[in-house]
Amino acid sequence: MQRPLYLDHNATTPLDPRVFAAMGPYFTEIFGNAASHSHFFGWEAAEHVEEARQSIATGLGASKKESIIFTSGATECNNMVIKGLALAAKDKIHLITQKTEHKCILDSCKFIGSQGHEITFLNVNGEGLVNPEDIKKSIKPNTVLCSIMAANNEIGTLQPIKNIAAICQEREILFHTDAAQAAGKMSLDVEKNGIDLLSMSAHKMYGPKGTGALYVSSKAFSKLKPLFHGGGHERNLRSGTLNVPGVIGLSKAFKISLEEMERESERLCGLKNHLWQKIKKEIPQAILNGHPTQRLANNLNISFPGLKAADILMKTPSLAISSGSACTSGNPESSYVLGAITDNKARIESGIRIGLGRWTSKEDVDKAALTLIETVKKLMHR
Numbered sequence: 001m002q003r004p005l006y007l008d009h010n011a012t013t014p015l016d017p018r019v020f021a022a023m024g025p026y027f028t029e030i031f032g033n034a035a036s037h038s039h040f041f042g043w044e045a046a047e048h049v050e051e052a053r054q055s056i057a058t059g060l061g062a063s064k065k066e067s068i069i070f071t072s073g074a075t076e077c078n079n080m081v082i083k084g085l086a087l088a089a090k091d092k093i094h095l096i097t098q099k100t101e102h103k104c105i106l107d108s109c110k111f112i113g114s115q116g117h118e119i120t121f122l123n124v125n126g127e128g129l130v131n132p133e134d135i136k137k138s139i140k141p142n143t144v145l146c147s148i149m150a151a152n153n154e155i156g157t158l159q160p161i162k163n164i165a166a167i168c169q170e171r172e173i174l175f176h177t178d179a180a181q182a183a184g185k186m187s188l189d190v191e192k193n194g195i196d197l198l199s200m201s202a203h204k205m206y207g208p209k210g211t212g213a214l215y216v217s218s219k220a221f222s223k224l225k226p227l228f229h230g231g232g233h234e235r236n237l238r239s240g241t242l243n244v245p246g247v248i249g250l251s252k253a254f255k256i257s258l259e260e261m262e263r264e265s266e267r268l269c270g271l272k273n274h275l276w277q278k279i280k281k282e283i284p285q286a287i288l289n290g291h292p293t294q295r296l297a298n299n300l301n302i303s304f305p306g307l308k309a310a311d312i313l314m315k316t317p318s319l320a321i322s323s324g325s326a327c328t329s330g331n332p333e334s335s336y337v338l339g340a341i342t343d344n345k346a347r348i349e350s351g352i353r354i355g356l357g358r359w360t361s362k363e364d365v366d367k368a369a370l371t372l373i374e375t376v377k378k379l380m381h382r
Helices: 017-023 040-059 074-088 103-114 132-138 161-170 244-282 309-314 336-341 345-349 362-380
Strands: 068-071 094-098 118-122 143-147 174-178 197-201 212-216 299-303 351-355
Touching: 017 244, 040 068, 040 244, 068 074, 074 103, 074 143, 074 174, 074 197, 074 212, 094 103, 103 118, 118 132, 132 161, 143 161, 161 174, 244 299, 244 362, 299 345, 309 351, 309 362, 336 345, 345 351
Parallel strands: 094 118, 094 143, 143 174, 174 197
Antiparallel strands: 068 212, 197 212, 299 351
């Protein structure tokens, strides 16, 4: 059986061979525990971890390498921020977020809400954008954090994080952004953009699964409590033996993504527009979900009203595409992200997500367009 064409790069990405090569020695030769301070093997591993930490800090425009905390991924980072603030709080705190955030933000907020804290879940407009004025109006005396993702994982919409961060700075509250989808795809200079906390994940940028990093500003550091205890390996904010090969892989993947970002974004945006134009020409009733221009270069989310996304996916086994977030695709419920931008049930139920990637070619896009167009037309006329 021929393997399907992979077009779900917003769910995960294949490991770049250059990243794989960089990680190799850390499984077999440089295998020490970075927390072993009594001998060469530990010192060697720790030295390479610190080099990776510096590289990531530089890539994020952070002034101190110590601001980078290594984790298992963006989900852990997001839990560390939301729950860490709640654990550190002596009184009831208030957090602001939006309804289209990743599940790990929404569920963490709901969890601390069940512990007596207060959460404001803001609406977004029909293109998935949050209104910065709504954030300003939502701030209360006990507001400690605003968490707004840089780029949406389903519809690709980019949020005005610099404007939002400026509001937060003015009101002296922390600003956090889940940058799992954005890191390596757009500029995320934390100091220029006023970001206090930022979450990133290696496997979204052609790095290994199970590795991520949390940027923590000096202002935010003292306001967090750790979720894990037992050694305090990462500045006492996270305990646990470091995944040294994963850390190296994250650093290398981020470095490559930044070096190739401008050229790759232009290429992917061209392919995305080409794909959308071919589909829209043949199926005029197709609807683009998310902002038409302020969106990830590689992301298309399209609805075909009158059809079911599950039927489209079933009839296109040669394409690896999805009907929403990978974290919720096993859930039979419709996309809550699409539900936040429209109340049109037919549009919500027919939404599919296409994520182009580093090795997606024009031939791949043409094949995907032909397959989708033929499938959708058949389903519409059955």
